[in-house]
Amino acid sequence: MTRDDRPDRAAGGGRDGQGTPVGRRVVLGMLAAGAAGVATAPLLQRAYDSALGAAAQKDPTGLSGLLPGGGGFRYYSVTGSVPEKDAHHYRLTVDGLVRHRGGYSLADLRRMPQTRLVRDVQCVTGWRVPGTPFEGVRLSALLDAAGVRPEARAVRFTCFDGAYSESLTLEQARRDDVLVALRMQDKPLAHAHGGPVRLYVAPMYFYKSAKWLSGITVTEQVEPGYWEDRGYDVDAWVGRSNGRDDAPTT
Ligand SMILES: Nc1nc2c(c(=O)[nH]1)N[C@H]1C(S)=C(S)[C@@H](COP(=O)(O)O)O[C@H]1N2
Numbered sequence: 001m002t003r004d005d006r007p008d009r010a011a012g013g014g015r016d017g018q019g020t021p022v023g024r025r026v027v028l029g030m031l032a033a034g035a036a037g038v039a040t041a042p043l044l045q046r047a048y049d050s051a052l053g054a055a056a057q058k059d060p061t062g063l064s065g066l067l068p069g070g071g072g073f074r075y076y077s078v079t080g081s082v083p084e085k086d087a088h089h090y091r092l093t094v095d096g097l098v099r100h101r102g103g104y105s106l107a108d109l110r111r112m113p114q115t116r117l118v119r120d121v122q123c124v125t126g127w128r129v130p131g132t133p134f135e136g137v138r139l140s141a142l143l144d145a146a147g148v149r150p151e152a153r154a155v156r157f158t159c160f161d162g163a164y165s166e167s168l169t170l171e172q173a174r175r176d177d178v179l180v181a182l183r184m185q186d187k188p189l190a191h192a193h194g195g196p197v198r199l200y201v202a203p204m205y206f207y208k209s210a211k212w213l214s215g216i217t218v219t220e221q222v223e224p225g226y227w228e229d230r231g232y233d234v235d236a237w238v239g240r241s242n243g244r245d246d247a248p249t250t
């Protein structure tokens with residue numbers, strides 16, 4: 001683990017080192033300890049994972065390590081803490097250039113037809129997790145239900161962490177491998193992974209898959225998202241953007 005373990009590059013930071021984030025040394029130390037845990041005892045590794053998961057959730061920099069639950073996912077949040085929303089408190093709004101604004105509870109979303117996809121996940125910082133099941137409602141179904149107006153060209157996503165945002169063109173948003181995901185790894189989406197509901201954009205770098213999804217707004221044009229304002233490509237196809245040549249995920 002050398003260049004791939006750093007968090008997403010900071011503004012102006014470049015992928016190859018300038019702007020190395022504060023805390024990298026700490027993260028590397030934790031990763032080294034984790035590798036030792038794997039080698040010695042699965043039980044220790046599990047304890048280590050949950051300790052790191054807890055630490056990750058308290059890390060105000062958002063620069064933290066592997067998530068518990070396996071697979072090699074890393075925890076990312078651009079905010080220090082994110083409120084937890086359960087089935088009673090969760091709400092997804094759909095608005096903007098639509099005929100019928102909508103509001104969905106978790107139960108509403110669960111009642112709709114569900115699609116399950118199994119693809120690799122690729123983060124733009126280098127880490128990749130093979131064959132991960134995601135399951136949820138096709139974004140296109142929500143857009144159809146809302147009745148997109150003819151002048152619309154794009155969709156903007158907002159999150160209940162209060163800071164993150166993402167966007168897609170309408171054409172990208174209507175792909176059948178773009179989900180409003182309720183499940184990941186065949187379990188309800190955990191809070192750390194952006195639960196109860198996150199976006200899942202299978203063919204794009206994982207920063208497109210906005211966690212803690214709370215708003216879908218149909219817009220006239222693409223509005224760059226949080227990381228895109230800080231240098232990431234707006235069209236985030238895996239292997240064809242961000243100067244990277246990873247194998248495609250779809
Ligand atoms: N709300 C929100 N969504 C987000 C992010 C974030 O910081 N906040 N980070 C993105 C990035 S860069 C990655 S790699 C993935 C990480 O998802 P994970 O924490 O489930 O591994 O979430 C994406 N979605």
Ligand SMILES: [Mo]
Binds near residue numbers: 206207
């Ligand atoms: Mo990422």
